[in-house]
Amino acid sequence: MTAEQRLADRKERLMSAAYTLFAGPGFNATTIERLCAAARISNRAFYECFTGREDLMRAVYDRCVEETLLAVSKAIGEAPPDTDSRIRAGIAEYINFVTRDRRRAKIMHLEVRRAGDILTPHRQRAVTGFTQIIEENLGEVPGEPGGRLHLLSLALVGAIQELLIEWVLADVKPPLDGLIDTAVHIFRRSFG
Template sequence: MTAAYTLYAKPGFTATTIERLCAEARISNRAFYECFGSQEELLQAVHERCVEESLAAVAKAVQEAPDTLGGRVTAGIRAYIEFIAADWRRARIMHVEVRRSGDILTTSRQRAIDAFARLVQEASADFPPAAPLNRRLVALGVVGALQELLIEWLLTDDQPPIDELVDTAVHIFIRSLSTPDTDG
């Protein structure tokens, strides 16, 4: 798993052979197949571990946040971005390689997006919505916006500071989820 975590982040899943993975992990090909049925199965396990760990970090931050929409949103976004940014490998697997892997992670990616959207819905449920819109669709939209901000952060040569990324994401979430009198 550790070797996959590094190699799937760079050079990337499609550039990583089982032979290279086994050499990096110092195991035989046979040992690999005793643990995983395929390289795709290993990628899914690595991705799902990253998602589970980040969901736990965000849920904890939201639970400990001030009981305002702004407090919950800020705490959750900061926790997610800092957790992702703390390890470039996790960031690349969750936001770049998940897309480059094609159909391999489609189901895993959709489960992750759904879990984050549910977390957004739960965190904002106590507050009036910004408009009479479907909360699930709004939650999916803001999760997608955050993903795109992180992809930009990962792939650009001139990375914006983490605080700027957090502030931008918080602005998008608050404006999407709240009425003007509930965004504090």
């Protein structure tokens, strides 16, 4: 392998280790030494790939968000053209995709917050991305000025996040269909 390929391989191994450890014991309990042991690399090699744990968390979080945005956009694009079907498809895909791997759900909805203020801009960028998907698929809502549409879309993103935090933390997981139906109900009541 070339030096570039070795670096890419180390980065990928660290991201894989972080995906599991940040979602398992959690961001705060995961040391650089533990990440390096799981990835089978030296501490020195870690710093050739990332500036610190927060930088690694950012990379893992951003990947989770990108994959989720792609899945949601695809589901909406394949849904029937009416607004209700597109929104239901988007909400269902978001919840199903994020919960398909509990690690993704935990990183996206809990651990990113625990990582601290340094990741706030990344989290806000993700919220903006999901809010824009809602706004783009609603178009104009009769009687709703654009500013209110944005705030309602933002509130829906927040509601879904809280539903998923409940799912991650609950000893007895609420059924996914219940989460989807609840989010769709909130959407319909807000925009209906």
